[in-house]
Amino acid sequence: MSVFKTLIIAGSALTLSAAMAAGAPCGNNASGFERWKADFAKDAKAAGVGQRGLQALASAQYSTATIRADRNQKSFKYSLSKFMSVRGADTIVAQGRKRKAGNPGFYQSLEKHFGVPAGVLLAIHGMETGFGGFMGDTPVVSAITTLAYDCRRPQFFIPHAIGALKLVDRGTITANTRGAKHGELGHTQFLPGNAYSYGIDASGDGRVDLYNLADALASTANFLRKKGWKPGKGYQQGQPNFRVIKEWNAASVYQQAIAIMAARIDG
Known part of the structure; x- marks a missing residue:
């Protein structure tokens, strides 16, 4: 797989505050979602969202599946050993080693850059x-706007809702693109x-596509580097790069599992 013939960075960081949605009251069920969308559309437009993004917002549906998933994240409460067992750590390590050995140039190019x-x-x-193997079955725009509307953590999800609408404007996703229950998209x-x-x-086709393997892994590496990854430094607990893994996922058990599996894959 050729990578980095053309390398385009998609956009600048979003610096959006939950205060921008002051006119759009949150809710804990579907009843206020349509009103919220109408209010949020004004904030989104002020934040630079264009017509395609606004149309995607207008067509978004309240996702009860997203709310159920958000209220039922049991695995992050497991012990490390149980979490790794439930999430199939041994299989991930074995498959990771196989993939690395099968395409070493690709992964070397990522580490080089x-x-x-x-x-x-x-x-x-x-x-x-x-x-x-499974990148989600929930419409991304509906999922992320549901979480931006929900009263539990709107301040966290509002910037991601704006980001999703801007991705629609750019053509990176559509109103129907599917991802995880919390609106995450692509391979990672x-x-x-x-x-x-x-x-x-990273594939050189002129667009960012997180459902393309090269784009997704290069984007993941770019995220980690921009968050402070120090090349050549360790990433286990207590080492310089462990704090960067925390930027990817806030759950301690997830962070520890990634560090342990990564070390086993790299051998």
């Missing part, structure tokens, strides 16, 4: 989607705001 070892990228890829399950800010065209 971004300083992020193959094991880290493969551990994330395996953990998030089983190496692309980027939240939309991060996809907008850190997405890279």
Whole structure:
């Protein structure tokens, strides 16, 4: 797989505040969602969202599946050993080693450009989607706008909702693109705001596509590097790059699992 013949960074970081949605009150069920969308459309337009993005917002549906998933994240409460067992760590490590050996030049090129070892990228890829085996079945725009509307964590999800609408404007996704229950998309399950800010065209086809393996893994490496990854430094607990893994996922058990699996993959 050729990579980095053309390398395009998708966009600048989103710096959006939950305060921007002051006119759009949150809710805990579907009853206020349509009103919220109408209010949020004004904020989205002020934030630079164009007509295609606004149309995607207008067609978004309240996602009860997203809310159920958000209220039922049991695995992050497991012990490390149980979490790794439930998430299939041994299988991820075995498949990660196989993939690295099968395409060493690709992973070497990623590490050369971004300083992020193959094991880290493969551990994330395996953990998030089983190496692309399942990238989600929930409409991204509906999922992320539901979470931006929901009263539990609107301040976190509002910038990602804006990011998703801007991705629609850019043609990176459509109103019907499907991803995970929390609106993550692609091989490594980027939240939309991060996809907008850190997405890279590594395949050289002129567009950022997180459902393309080269784009997804290069974008993941770019995210980690921009978040402070130090090439050549360790990434286990207590080492310089472990804090960067925390930027990918806030759950401690997830962070530890990624670091352990990555080290096993890199051997």
